[in-house]
Amino acid sequence: MSSRDHTELANPFDRSSVSRRWWLLGAIVTIGLLPLVFQDSYWRTNLIVCALNVMLAIGLDFILGYAGQLNLGHSAFYGIGAYVSTLVITKLGLPFWVAFLCGIVLAGAAGMALSMFAVRLRGHYLAIASLGFAVIVHQVLVNWISLTQGPLGIYGIKPPPEIALPGLPVISFGNSANMFYLVAGFALLFYVLLDQLVRSPIGETLTAIREDEVSASSLGINCPAWKVFAFGAGSAVAGAAGAFYASSVGTLVPDAFIITESFTILAMVIVGGMGTLIGPVWGAILLTVLPEVLRGFGDLRLVLYGAALTLVVLFMPGGIVQAAQIVRAQFDRLRARLEAG
């Protein structure tokens, strides 16, 4: 029996919860410092996009990595969140945060509807169904011109309204630093929420469903209901990302939500490490930042995504997280050998 047969049990109440608090603190500090390091608008926009991608990736990982649902249509929920929240403001005149909630709720509802629809379908069928759903959503956005202005797009979307608390300076979200804090703050919040779920019996239930549905049912787990829940949660987070996307970028066109976008989010999840939640965070950061750094070589962004996705699946299916584990194992072995003398 080799040492690889022993795995660390998921126990949220030991030392690791303390180290999690340190990581959380580190994340907050990093988020706080980033806009101070990157002062130009180009990089600040990238930071915001990065935070949006993190939100999208963790939402998809919850659906794919934990509940085991191959969702190829995540871009649809992103788009629904963006358009619903924007249209609620422009056509119904409701305030931003109400619209934000509408975006989340409708995106989540769409996810649940798709999941309920596909609940009896095996993996591949669900993949195609979700793809078909995303195509339909995109086509509706393009063709329902009276509502969405079609390919021309919606312009002049305003950022969230200022927050004026007594005694504090007014926080305006036209300022890209503040916008980043808002988006990244929510990304962190969603991460913590999903992480808590994952470390609870809910996460264990989803894992059981992912591993073997028949087995899980024989233990009393209502698989269809949980799959719908996971889909709803993941797509709701995507909806939130959509609402922030619209209000931070200012313009909205349907082509921002073509199915290729689903594939790039998928790439972030897989490259980061499917089913680890933290992996997709790294995957999103890496795949958002790297193409910008390599800008000199032309628009290689999608080539990079395609190559990364393929190579990771073939050679390191656990993604960055797996790579990190291997590196750490090597270090441990090295250290053990040094200590043994």
Added chain:
Amino acid sequence: MSTVLLQQGINGVVLGSLYVLVALGLTLIYGVLVQINFAHADVVTIGAFAAYFFTFTFGGNYLASIAVALLVGAILGWLVNAAIFAPLRERGSELLPLIATIGVSVLLQNVMLLWFGPIPYAFDSPYSNQVIRLWGGTFITGQNLIIIVVSTLTIALLYAFMKFTFMGKALRAVAQDRETAGLMGINPNHLIMLTFVIASALAGMGGAMLGPILVLTPFAGTTVIVKAFAIVIIGGFGNVEGTIIAGLLVGLIESYTTQFVNPGLIDIVVFTLLLMMLAFRPTGLIAEKREENV
């Protein structure tokens, strides 16, 4: 009015037979491997470009370029299987190979984008402008006639191959039960490779014939592939007859929707049909339901 109906019917059959060529490849692969190959779309595109360059850069015969595209497709199929599906088969994951092919597809499309650029290539075959008058006031272009003839011949040949030759039967055996087929002395891996080669050859050929009809960009294949998926599901994964019927059906639907409704709605119509199929008859038009063995 009936002329228009008939004309669109003919166009629908032309489109349909092309879709069938592409979808057949997908369904064959699924039948034998229970895997979806997303990169199939790009074999179509590459086939189209191969035909284009053979015709215009090398000055070759257009009809010969169809054969060239077939070869190129076959080679690509061999590569994809050898590089992706064969190595991943050991791991036993249902979803990883699919995801890998998504990666390959994105990679191929964007490499082509870098090489060929986003501007559509004007791929006019020498037959595109020939018009042949048919009965009832309808007409058919030379290109479309070639498409129908070549597709029908190919599909018929394939059908005969599957039903009557030993190889074909062996293929179906492997599709039904890989282990038992292995015990009968058939090497499943060779047959899977053969399936890939045939499927991709069909796709390449389809691309060569689609080139003059479609907008030839690196993304030409994707416009077809998503419909091909719909066809495969409607016809039933792994079901050859179903795919043929479904392909023609989708071609006709597209043709009539373009004519009588808004062309922008084609995708919505086809995919809503797809989702309906998935809801009510996920195993396709003809196939039978198999209950899971516990």
Added chain:
Amino acid sequence: MSDDISGRVAGQADGRRNSDKVLFRSKSLNKSFGGVHAVRDISLNIPHGGVFAIIGPNGAGKSTLLNLMSGLYQPDSGTMSLDGVDLVGLKAHRRVRLGLARTFQKIRLFKHLPVLDNVIAGFHIHHDIPAWQYVLQGTAFRRDYARCRHEARKLLSFVGLEERAKARAGSLAYGEQRMLELARALATSPRLLVVDEPAAGLNAAEVEKLLDRITQLRAGGMTVVIVEHNMDLVMKVADRVLVMDYGQYLFEGAPAEAQVDPGVVAAYLGA
């Protein structure tokens, strides 16, 4: 220790027991697949407590009957009830909440998860804290979670696997995996435990160990149904048997009588 386990597990059901001595009842169950009539007109009564065996040659329809009982298949016709509650149309996962648990002939563990986590998976239907607690994870959550782990370890020691708690389930030997499946099914606190071909793939010593555990469960008051094709094995532990062949009823009654029933003998020897 084992009395404690099975008593605790079965005893939880005491409050739900009614005075009727039959726990599971079926009438004229039928199930066909295509042309194969796998279960024909099967009626059976499984009494409270004791070990009830469903036996018959391979292909007799035993697994189909079991799948009908557990809810994996729905019958074409006929009725079934557990303690008076109608089961037909009830989804598989709901039957578990009523107290019906099962194991699988082809082992279906969560192979990539640790052994302990496999057992814990069986406790999920018995959490008694509200859902929002999973997010906040306060004291009630911690207590509930610790309790589950404690119970899971007790079940693991019942089947003799407590040392392997941290190992990956897939790394266990076949016999150990079977015992893990048993522990996992017990985690759902069943009143009726259905075990599918438990001896398949086990050597003699492992079979003895398994039968011993089943005997202990019975001593604690649990009702156990064993589906098997090995007659001798079943004779050692069963209180009552149902013999099937070709999907049909051949005999129901005491094991000793089954052994000498002419129809049963013909089926096993003539086949």
